[in-house]
Amino acid sequence: MVIKFFNNPEKMENLIRLLMQGVGVTSKIFFLTLIFSVPLGLAVALGRMSRRWYVNKPISFYIYIMRSTPLMLQLLFIYFLLPMVVPFKMDRFVAVIFSYVINYAAYFAEIFRGGIESIPSGQREAAHVLGMSRLQTFWRIIMPQAAKRSLLPCTNEVITLVKDTALASTVAVVDLMTMAKKQVTSSSSVEPYLVAIIFYLILNGIVEQVCKWVERKMNYYQ
Amino acid sequence: MLRAADIKKNFGDLKVLDGISLEISRGEVVALIGPSGSGKSTFLRCMNHLETVDSGEIWLEKDCMCRMTDGRVRYSSEAELRRINMRMGMVFQNFNLFPHMTVMQNLIEAPMRVKRESRAAAMERAKEMLASVGLADRGGQYPYQLSGGQAQRVAIARALCMQPEIMCFDEPTSALDPELTHEVLAVMRDLAEKNMTMVVVTHEMGFARDVADRVVFMSDGVIVEQGTPEQVFSSSNPRTMKFLQMD
Ligand SMILES: Nc1ncnc2c1ncn2[C@@H]1O[C@H](COP(=O)(O)OP(=O)(O)OP(=O)(O)O)[C@@H](O)[C@H]1O
Ligand SMILES: [Mg+2]
Numbered sequence: 001m002v003i004k005f006f007n008n009p010e011k012m013e014n015l016i017r018l019l020m021q022g023v024g025v026t027s028k029i030f031f032l033t034l035i036f037s038v039p040l041g042l043a044v045a046l047g048r049m050s051r052r053w054y055v056n057k058p059i060s061f062y063i064y065i066m067r068s069t070p071l072m073l074q075l076l077f078i079y080f081l082l083p084m085v086v087p088f089k090m091d092r093f094v095a096v097i098f099s100y101v102i103n104y105a106a107y108f109a110e111i112f113r114g115g116i117e118s119i120p121s122g123q124r125e126a127a128h129v130l131g132m133s134r135l136q137t138f139w140r141i142i143m144p145q146a147a148k149r150s151l152l153p154c155t156n157e158v159i160t161l162v163k164d165t166a167l168a169s170t171v172a173v174v175d176l177m178t179m180a181k182k183q184v185t186s187s188s189s190v191e192p193y194l195v196a197i198i199f200y201l202i203l204n205g206i207v208e209q210v211c212k213w214v215e216r217k218m219n220y221y222q
Numbered sequence: 223m224l225r226a227a228d229i230k231k232n233f234g235d236l237k238v239l240d241g242i243s244l245e246i247s248r249g250e251v252v253a254l255i256g257p258s259g260s261g262k263s264t265f266l267r268c269m270n271h272l273e274t275v276d277s278g279e280i281w282l283e284k285d286c287m288c289r290m291t292d293g294r295v296r297y298s299s300e301a302e303l304r305r306i307n308m309r310m311g312m313v314f315q316n317f318n319l320f321p322h323m324t325v326m327q328n329l330i331e332a333p334m335r336v337k338r339e340s341r342a343a344a345m346e347r348a349k350e351m352l353a354s355v356g357l358a359d360r361g362g363q364y365p366y367q368l369s370g371g372q373a374q375r376v377a378i379a380r381a382l383c384m385q386p387e388i389m390c391f392d393e394p395t396s397a398l399d400p401e402l403t404h405e406v407l408a409v410m411r412d413l414a415e416k417n418m419t420m421v422v423v424t425h426e427m428g429f430a431r432d433v434a435d436r437v438v439f440m441s442d443g444v445i446v447e448q449g450t451p452e453q454v455f456s457s458s459n460p461r462t463m464k465f466l467q468m469d
Contacts, residue, residue: 126318129270130332130384131308140331144322221322222366 004189015183015192022179023199029165029175030203033100034158040101041108048113059109066106072167075099079171096168104161111153115146148218155211162204176200223248223419224269224310224388229278231264231443238264239275240443246388249417253430253451256440257465262423265440266392269421270312271303282306282388308336311381311389316397317373319365325352325376326361329383337384344383351379355409371402375409388419395426427466431455439465 005012047059066074079095090098119142127137166177174182180196224246231239238261246252254262267273269280271287277295280287285306288297297303320328329348333339352358355375365373374394381389391410395403407429414420414433424430430437430451437454439446439462446461447454457463 120318122314122316122318123320125272126312126314126320127332128272129307129310129312130380131304131336132332133304133336136335140335141320148322221364 005191022176026176036101037104040105044109045112063106115150225281227279251420253434254423261443311386313391315393317377370398371405391422
């Protein structure tokens, strides 16, 4: 292995600066995906649990597609193929966010559905006999308990998301992965990959700590 | 005050309620007894609109939960049903307290959200109710910190906070260790003495004998016989006798 960066502080500094730019884009993808896919996932979960077949059937199909095909393929499809049927061209960054949001919403939906369905029916019944409406029952009784039960599987999903952001490089969005790849190509040294690995470790280290913190917050009851 | 007329209910092919008619007057304590699977819980759940009946009528005084029109059962509007539910309290076998809320929050949730009472007013009544079930100092605890007997007493207090006119109990002591049943039964006795209208599904024959004004014996989805505790417990009806001996 040729050492080109690690023995040259100036080059190293430049590499880190470039990769930090990538981290910025990666974080942007990460946060935007989370912000949109969590509420969308909740809506999808509710639709999936609807008793009307014309709601739950299409939604089941959507979840099936999202979970059964590679995210990379979904991303390529939305970026290259969708513009052939719809009259506008998608900005590559928007295409990435859009694909991730609809993909992750499907996963979150299944987690939320599991959480909601795991709440004993007695909870709903107790709320019902107290005269609470369905909406009150859902937001005040079911959801807080389901959120707690969904937390652990959600943590896994969020950690996966950090890694999945790397797929953005397939449509040349300059995230951490793309940036590292570029530097490897131009320098023909793999050191940028090593630095990228460390960055991903740091990012997911932070994610894990935040999730642990939320978990502790929710541990006020058993 | 509560009137159920010719209630029928099937689960698939299983006839669970086969024409139950029961009228309960204000201040009356009715004990519902019968073998396992006879439909006692189902009947109580129909009264609280946790199940829908296949046919029959349910009235709470002038408020109609469901009635027969053109030979088919018709339920009232959602709003009307909630109004009726608010006038009735229900206590379950396994408490069904909200685990993510403290005892106090469990008690004030419905009064605040459903009856739109102020927090202060709701809390004041909640404290009163907690005291009346002997748990005045437990408001800040979570359900998992309570014993079964305490949890059930909280559940009773929670129902009472809505100031129901009639209280239904579905085997309130069946999930409890024997040494804890008496504290729940004591609370129920207390309620009966305060003239609360009560329908109690129970296997506690002592309670039925001492507290109930009327004992209703159900079997296979029908009321076999009913009367004062003395009448039913000294019945010569073979089905009643068989059940009482088993117990
Ligand atoms: N949701 C349901 N779906 C199908 N069958 C049911 C349902 N609920 C109750 N049953 C059946 O209906 C019958 C009556 O049940 P129910 O719970 O009303 O009896 P019970 O008199 O309360 O008995 P127990 O003393 O054991 O509580 C039983 O055979 C039961 O298996
Ligand atoms: Mg029962």
